Amino acid sequence: MKKVLVLGAGQLARMMQLAGTPLNLDVKALDVLSNKVVNPISPEYIYGDLKAGILNADVITAEFEHVAHDILAECEQSGKLFPTSAAIKIGGDRRLEKALLESCNTANAKHYFVHSKADFDKAISHLSLPIIFKSALEGYDGKGQWRLKIAADAEAIWQEMADFMKASTTTVKQGIVAEQMVPFDREVSLVGVRRVNGDVAVYPLTENHHTDGMLSVSVANPVNTVLQEQAVSVFKAIADKLNYVGVLAIEFFQVGNQLLVNEIAPRVHNSGHWTQQGADTCQFENHLRAICDLPLGSTALIRPTAMVNIIGEDTVPNEVFAVPSASVHWYNKGKRVGRKMGHINVSGDNELQLAQRLQSLADILCNKAFPDLSGFAKDYLAKQK
Template structure:
């Protein structure tokens, strides 16, 4: 079976690796160069998008910011999963909030902004501080501001105007101001839904960010009442969202945990960075389950093999080989040109219990400079201490 992935980055690469044992042949459409490439070798295929759509059995996506002409070309084929509505919703916070409101899924109070009076209205109704985000084109902390003092209002507005002015009649730009939520932690849930509506959901993952970019994800194998309740809330949101969109594939939902109550921060209609631990931490990774779902194959198990963690490699030219001296540690490299802050690879760790996972994080931290890999040793110590 031939599967075309819109996007030719590391997620398409990992889908290709997961698909090969299932005889699923993944090719990628690079939306920037408009070329069809092999996601591992980067070999260029002599097809344009129309030819690729014709050859494909299934079309899917590795990211949500796909140009409208590409979506419009793929949609009539009936081969595109999870579908145009899901991709556009995940790529536009305005549409995302509208859907969350419609389904009565808790999220941060907000104000849409297309003019300065809307910013003023948001300040008056929501109060300060505010988190202000671009509705389109934002990711990994980009396209975001913090407004903590009213004296910064005018200066911030001048920056926001540039983004709004970059839009057009066909592609308007919008900004959203959200009330800053005093959350205890950030978590995510990832699950797959097949064409018949069956689902397979992974355990909730705790995520740690630095400057808006994910640096560490930890998936605990907990049976505590609090963890069971958090999992139930996350799964309820997953069921509502995927049912409403008739979703097929993997969906990720990011939440704020506010004293045991979950509020949606963002949704991602694709495989997700916080789910990379599933490559070694489960028998069937998020990448394999996504391909199984869109290809019409039975979904695989999401049962954990043990507590797991994922460490992002950001802006580094290599993964230190010393980390592989610790049992249960695996490195993944994306083969990309290095830039500061760019996701270059990741490290997966799996252990028999949470204490052992913490010990392994502490062990690999000796090879990972704190400035480049913030919090690895600290969160390892928390796990050892049972915090």
């Protein structure tokens, strides 16, 4: 039995353990706040600290990119960490991420780095409004972002960002990335996986819908071949550059027939949760296969599938279980406003059937808890008729 240690003990580690059990893998997780190695599903069971976890593990990976650099260094020194600490750090620092994209000649939004008022003024003078400012570190789910739409708001936004950087407690100096806002048609993402020997497999592009900066719905269905090939080319360029091992997610803006990279995530990703019901091999199993140097499983779409995030709610109506092919995945978290508590996957034999079932879900779920689902489902259904 191979032993896997996941840095981070949240829902992604939990789903890795669930996927790893049939593979005869022993998956444990490091709670980075307590420095205790735990069972991701039953965290009350403790198996020592980081040092013990590294010693007992055959392979180490991460469920999130904001891991303290000293922890990454200690894990990398063991020779067991996949992907590398450099890849994980790139996912956690937008400045490193942008540098990587430029080195791969990958299309992305025009941008400038901001560490001072002079940098801020330069960014405004070289970019046209509207401009989005994103924290270089610790930015996720729409947090750490400011939008400048009119010049009159510039001073107030700069003051907010300056206070934010000053208050930062990150071990690496905090900064801001100013980006030209892109008038995109839609947001899509590609989840792919690369094995130790360089073998690559990719899932189909997934259409994403966000509510207040947080992913609310992802839909996987047959996609435009040209866009898929373009996304796969970007994935291979980045994965090869990093000598990457494991699952890597890339978020794109689609502008006409061109894809611009928004950001990358060096881990299993929220927009890939649909793979649990929509593919023969889910992203969690494929990540484990890759880091344990096992042959990769099929990433082909076996049926159109959508994922609906459950945010801030710890129950759903029982009627959800009556929707054909609907599967509820809970994360065993304490209820909190804005917290990802679980997700629902729903599938159909074809896109029309999926759209109808997604509409059925929207009719059942509380509109206050799922504010944009009804509108998304209605529009998606209209496109299939």
